[in-house]
Amino acid sequence: MSDDRLIVALDVPNIVQGLELANRIGDAVNFYKIGLGMLTGGGLALANELKQEHGKRIFLDMKLFDIGATIEAAVRGLAQYDLDFLTVQGDPHVVRAAQEGKRGTGLKILAVTILTSLDRSDLDANLIKPGDIHDITLERAALALAAGADGVIASPQEAALIRALPEAAGKLIVTPGIRPLGSAAGDQKRIATPAQAIADGADHIVVGRPIWQHADPATAVRAVLRELPIV
C-alpha cells in the first residue's frame, strides 16, 4: 500500500534510470521528486510519463531564484506540466511571482528556507546574518508563508517550530534530510527519522539516497513506511 506522506527523490541522472527505479519500487510509492540533477536527463519528460502513464504525483524540485518577471514566466511554463509541487527560493519577491505564474492551476508552490545540508559555518561562509540557524530558518519560513507560499521545505529539526507559526496554519511542511533508522547521513547535517519528522508536523518526508542507493529499493521503501506513525 502506498502512503502519500512519503516522497521518493529520484536523484538518478536520466529518465531511463528514473523509470527503471520507479518500476522496481512499483505501487509502494505514489509520490516522486524530480530535481536539478535530472534536468538535462529528461526530468520533465519523466514527470510527464510518471504522471500521465503511471498516475503518480510529482514534486519538481527546481529551487528557482531570479527577478520576479522571470520567475513568473518560468512557473507559468512549468505549470503546464500537470505537476503537484514546485520549489522556489523563499525570498518573498520570488514567492509572490511564483504565485502569479501558477494562477488558475492546482500547482503548490513550496518555498525553500535553508538547505538541510547547511549548518551555521556554511551560513557564515555565505555572509548570512548572525544568529541561530533554526531561528533564521523560522524567520525565512514566516516571510515566505506570509508572501503566499503554499508550504515550505525545511529540516525536520525545524518542523515543530514552523508548525507552531500562525502563518503556517493550513500550509504544507515538507522535510528532506530524513534518515531511516540505521542509515548513513551522507552530506545532510540537520536530519531526523521519518517518525520524528511526521510527529513534529511534517506533511510529507522526502527520502533519496537511503532508497535509491539501496540494493533493493522496494525493501528500503517498506522499511521507511513501517517507521511512519499510523494515521
Ligand code: C5P
Ligand atoms: O538523498 P537524500 O535523502 O539526502 O535526498 C534529499 C533530497 O532532498 C535531495 O534530492 C535534495 O536535493 C533535496 N533537498 C534537500 N534540502 C532542501 C531541499 C531539497 O536535501 N532544503
